[in-house]
Amino acid sequence: MAKLYKQLFSQFGWTILLYGLGMGLLLVVLQTARYRFLILDHAQELYFGLIALLFTGLGIWAGRQLTARLAKPTKPLSGDALEQTLAKLGITPREYEVLQLIAQGLSNQEIAGRMFVSLNTIKTHTSNLFSKLDAQRRTQAVQKAQAIGLLSGTHPKV
Amino acid sequence: MAKLYKQLFSQFGWTILLYGLGMGLLLVVLQTARYRFLILDHAQELYFGLIALLFTGLGIWAGRQLTARLAKPTKPLSGDALEQTLAKLGITPREYEVLQLIAQGLSNQEIAGRMFVSLNTIKTHTSNLFSKLDAQRRTQAVQKAQAIGLLSGTHPKV
DNA sequence: GGATATCCCATACTTTCGGGTGATTTCCGG
DNA sequence: CCGGAAATCACCCGAAAGTATGGGATATCC
CATH class of the missing domain: 1.10.10.10 (Winged helix-like DNA-binding domain superfamily/Winged helix DNA-binding domain)
Structure with missing residues (x-):
């Protein structure tokens, strides 16, 4: 189990970690913001939309990061x-x-x-x-x- | 305007269309589901998390689709x-x-x-x-x- | 001598490819 | 408006590729 983690980490580096952190942070921020400024009733749809947009962007970013590591180009080896x-x-x-x-x-x-x-x-x-x-x-x-x-x-x- | 649309469409095919449709559909489903089954109070966090997850996946998928088209035409020979x-x-x-x-x-x-x-x-x-x-x-x-x-x-x- | 690794070959089976033909739609230029 | 190019899809068929399993022959290392 620890071996798998190590392999994954060495392959993807900080990307996953950062992604998780960003995700949690955003959720917390949104939650607290909700209770502080926008207690309007029918603002839910707006929230959903915003979150959807945000995480779509995040997803695209993460996807790019990950595929960038996987599609690493290399030169021909020799000897x-x-x-x-x-x-x-x-x-x-x-x-x-x-x-x-x-x-x-x-x-x-x-x-x-x-x-x-x-x-x-x-x-x-x-x-x-x-x-x-x-x-x-x-x-x-x-x-x-x-x-x-x-x-x-x-x-x-x- | 129609020309731009056509160009975009021919370039990205159904990716954008499907993505938009999926996004709208998911939002609608979640909204109606909210009013039907889960009117529990503090279920908001769960919703946020779910949406975040879903759209992260969607984002990754969309990102892959788009970058696949954008990255390919990178010509090895001079255009x-x-x-x-x-x-x-x-x-x-x-x-x-x-x-x-x-x-x-x-x-x-x-x-x-x-x-x-x-x-x-x-x-x-x-x-x-x-x-x-x-x-x-x-x-x-x-x-x-x-x-x-x-x-x-x-x-x-x- | 036994374990291991590489190579060679086979049979049987499923899936994928490639070739051929034909058809429809759309779009574009003459 | 007509003809051709491009894209889409269908159906068939034979060939090639891939999967699974097992057997046999060497050679090497311990």
């Missing part, structure tokens, strides 16, 4: 860093080969032919690869791999 | 060159949108959901797109598009 990343993800050499061929737009059949193994073998490799990359599709795997820097620049094959 | 290339290949705006979403690893179903059209429509778009890019698979299309510089992220750098 040592590459192997380290591969090891961390548990991606085997053979799987990495497959990944590179996938990124070049080859089908499983073509990959099988190029690597002199059966189609089923490639399927196994891709399946394992996807689970290690937390991907459901080959395009997603390529996208994630590029985001991490596992793949060098595109090879203009044709 | 003009991009449009020229697209025109040369006969790729329509809608098809280009699809291409970008494909490059992000989304399935046709997910793309359909994000663009508020049917799965069949996306299939048509992808099919036309592939023939224009001379590709047989989505991964191949992505590879070629990146090689030409049609996609942000990784493109001819070195």
Whole structure:
């Protein structure tokens, strides 16, 4: 449990904390303000609208913050860093080969032919690869791999 | 005035409309619910909290939708060159949108959901797109598009 | 020798893709 | 007003991709 928290925190930093604080603060302010200045009866709708607007804005802001961290762009790794990343993800050499061929737009059949193994073998490799990359599709795997820097620049094959 | 609306609509599609509708609907529902079931006195805080939560979620969603459209047209090639290339290949705006979403690893179903059209429509778009890019698979299309510089992220750098 | 990891292959099954055809609507330019 | 481009959607069909499971062959490390 503490591990999950730590991971989340390291990933999102202060964003969540700040968001929670802001949320609580706003609620408190609004509450006290309600009892102090605006005790008008039918001002409820106005309150709802205001809160809705405010938290919509906050939501957009928070969304931007979070996606900004998740969509962090990176440069292609090389040599040592590459192997380290591969090891961390548990991606085997053979799987990495497959990944590179996938990124070049080859089908499983073509990959099988190029690597002199059966189609089923490639399927196994891709399946394992996807689970290690937390991907459901080959395009997603390529996208994630590029985001991490596992793949060098595109090879203009044709 | 109508022109501005049209432009905005064509840019953001149903996102804004849906958002406005959802907002209004939620407010109405909450209001009527208030007078029907929960006339308890100190339930206000709960309401505020609920609305805050709801609209935070909505805000995040809206933010994602909007930034997805605003961030994509950030051209890797100098604007003009991009449009020229697209025109040369006969790729329509809608098809280009699809291409970008494909490059992000989304399935046709997910793309359909994000663009508020049917799965069949996306299939048509992808099919036309592939023939224009001379590709047989989505991964191949992505590879070629990146090689030409049609996609942000990784493109001819070195 | 046993545990582990990698690689190879297979079968069976479900889902997704891609290709093809055709149809409707809207909008725009000649 | 007519014709074409663009966008939307539908239906079918075969191929490819993905999932699950299990078996067998090495090689390595303890």
